[in-house]
Amino acid sequence: MSTPQSPDPSGALPPLPPVPPAPAGRESLADAEWHRLHPLTPLFKGGLVLIIVAGIVLNNFRDRIIYWGIGLFAPEEANVGDYAGGDPVDWVLENNLILIALLVILGVLIVLIALFWMVWRFQEFRISDEHVEVRKGIIFRSQRRAPLDRVQGVNLTRPFPARLIGMAKLEVVGAGTDANVPLEYLSTTKAETVRSDILHLASGARAAREARQQGRSVQNPGSAGAATIRSQLIGSMNGGVNDLIGGVDLGDVVPESVVKIPTGRLIGSQVLAGVLWLVFFLVVFAVFIATMLPIALANEDGDGRFVLLGAGLGVGIPFIIAAVAITWAQISKSLRYSIAPTPDGVRITFGLFTTVTETIPPGRIFAVEVTQSILWRPFGWWTIKINRMSGKSASQQQSSTAQQFNVVLPVGTRADVERVLALVLPDMPVEDRPLVWEHGILGPQAGDPYQVLQKRGWWRRPFSWKRHGFAVTDFAVIMRRGNFWRKLAVFPLARLQGVSAAQGPIDRAQRVAILKAHSVTGPVLGDVVGIESVELTAAVDDISRRAAAAAGRDHSHRWAQDAAHEWSA
Structure with a gap:
């Protein structure tokens, strides 16, 4: 990990190194023309499964298929009694049918290649000034489109087998249920170029990109075709293997700006998290033993202890295996983690063999x-x-990969947290930062500015009622909760989806209410309980007024518009 920086006593987040310019010299694909995906796309999307299934079917029915083939080409030799139990290869050699067998294999390969070619031929994508579009299908055609002004991010996934030959999957994250547009698969170089084009257009930087291109010679589109397919494949495989050692998506970022996690810390943090699973297992096992022990003692033939031992192993072993599997899954997903600033936003990379870059x-x-x-x-x-x-459906958001996209720092020190907060909340005012650290994460302290849960409602949060509260600034609603699990949530007002107050009969009797900050679906929840009802009513009006003003000032969704004007000038 890069050299940690000591926290600023004033509460300001540490400055980040300058972000390097976007890589130049690549041919842009944002020309509103239709382009095809990688020729091996059908193989990696379904061809491998098809080949495996075909192999299983052939293995199960090989005797019948071979006998049928023999009867078709050599009826006089089709004697089930002579063939039964024999090896098909030996039989082919003994009967001089090598040429016919090779022709059959060649015919099957030609049919498969033709099918793959047709599938590939009818898969295309294009990038215009307004949309990213994908169309595919032979009999049943489909077309998906993602407006660039609604792009929420771009994910670049390199599955391990595809990564070895220089292929990657690109997914444009949209705003809405099932709104993502996948481009699978592209060569890694082309995928990086497409990602850069999409993000530049989404940022309003089309004019800036074109102005930069005017001052340099654009890569000759025909130069790529001059190389043979063999040399391209060897080059992409070499690049895939080298990425296994050196990491991916780090070539266009300043090394000092990258936040990484030491492997020892990552493993240690997950082992500590596994302690909770162990405690839960011990509680479940103790309850099980307490339930089964009287039954075992009542067994007069003395076999009760063996029954108890077998039942205990039957409960314990699967649980231990599941706990180890969960812990390893969490570790493997976060290996080779890094987060860094780029000209197009925050780039997060994780994974050892299959890498995902968001x-x-x-x-x-x-x-x-x-x-x-x-x-x-x-x-x-x-x-x-x-x-x-x-951009995924509710069921898709429950997957482990989708949940991983919501974690921008799996485990880090205070210096790491400060640097990552500076990346994900770059426009947070300096005067708000003490509310995050001194009074928020580490608080409460003397002169606490948070509105907290009233003492008469302590029973709602008996272990954390002194911390439970919120603060409002012109930038965000900040909520502080928990004691055993400390939590500090920041809801930027410019992107707040709504705010509300709720009050049940018991709340009404105690003159308190619940504040809820509404956001998009995710792991961060926005609610605090037990707040003085009169103060909360005024706070809701204040938050609504500040949120409207913040939304009017916010232009972060077109973050490169100013750069475009500068370049065009």
Whole structure:
């Protein structure tokens, strides 16, 4: 990890190194023309499964298929009794049918290649000034379109087998349920170029990009075709293997700006999290033993202890295997993690063999939460999660990969947290930052500016009622909660979806109410309970007024518009 920076006593987040310019010299694909995906796309999307299934079918029915083929080409030799139990290869050699067998294999390969070619031929994409479009299908045609002004991010995934030959999957994250547009697969170089084009257009930087291109010679489109397919394949495979060692998507960022996680810290944090699973298992096992012990003691033949032992192993072993699998899954997903600023937003990369790179443009983060487990407190470790539009359905958002996209820092020290907050909340005013650290994450302290849960409602949060509260600024609603699990959530007002107050009969009797900050679906929840009802009513009006003003000032969704004007001038 880069050299940690000591926190500023004034509460200001540490400055980040300058962001390098976007890579130049690549041919743009944002020309509103239709382009095809990688020729091996059908193989990686379904061809491998088709080949495996075909192999299983052939293995199960090989005797019948071979006998049918023999009867077709050599009826006089089709004797089931002579063939039964024999090896098909030996039989082909003995009967001099090598040429026919090779022709059959060649015919099957030609049919498969023709099918793959037709599937590839009818898959195209194009990037215009307004949309990213994908169309595919032979009999049943489909077309998906993502408006560039609604792009919430671009994900670049390199599955391990495809990565070895230089292929990647690009997914344009849209705003809405099932709104993502996948481009699978592209060569890695082309995928990076498409990602850059999409993000530049989404940022309003088309004029800036064209102005930069006027001052340099554009790569000759025909030069790529001059190389043979063999040399391109060897080059892409070499690049894929080298990426396994050196990492991916780090070539256009300043090394000092990259935040990484040491492997020892990552493993240690997940092992500590696994302690909670162990405690839960011990509780379940103790309840099980307490339930089964009287039955075992009542067994007069003395076999009760063996029954108890077998039942205990039957409960314990699967649970231990599941706990180890979950812990390893969390570790493997976060290996080779890095987060860094780029000209097009925050870039997050994780994964060892299959790598996933997500670029989140400015203005696409709706909530940020810093969390610390009580087991992490002695080590000073924290995690950061965000709410963002995923473009996936509700069921898809429950997958582990989708949830991983909501974690922007799996585990980090205070210096790491400060740097990541500076990346995901770059427009947070300096005067608001003490509310995040001194009074928020580490608070409460003397002169606490938070509106907190009233003492008469302590029973709602008996262990954290002194911390439970919120603060409002012109930039965000900041909510502080928890004691054993400390949480500090920041909801930028410019992207706040709504705010409300709720009051039940018990709340009404105690003259308190619940504040809810509404955001897009995600792990960060926005509610605090037990707030003085009169103060909360005034706070809701204040938040609504400030949110309207913040939305009017916010232009982060077109973050490169000024750069475009400068270049055009």
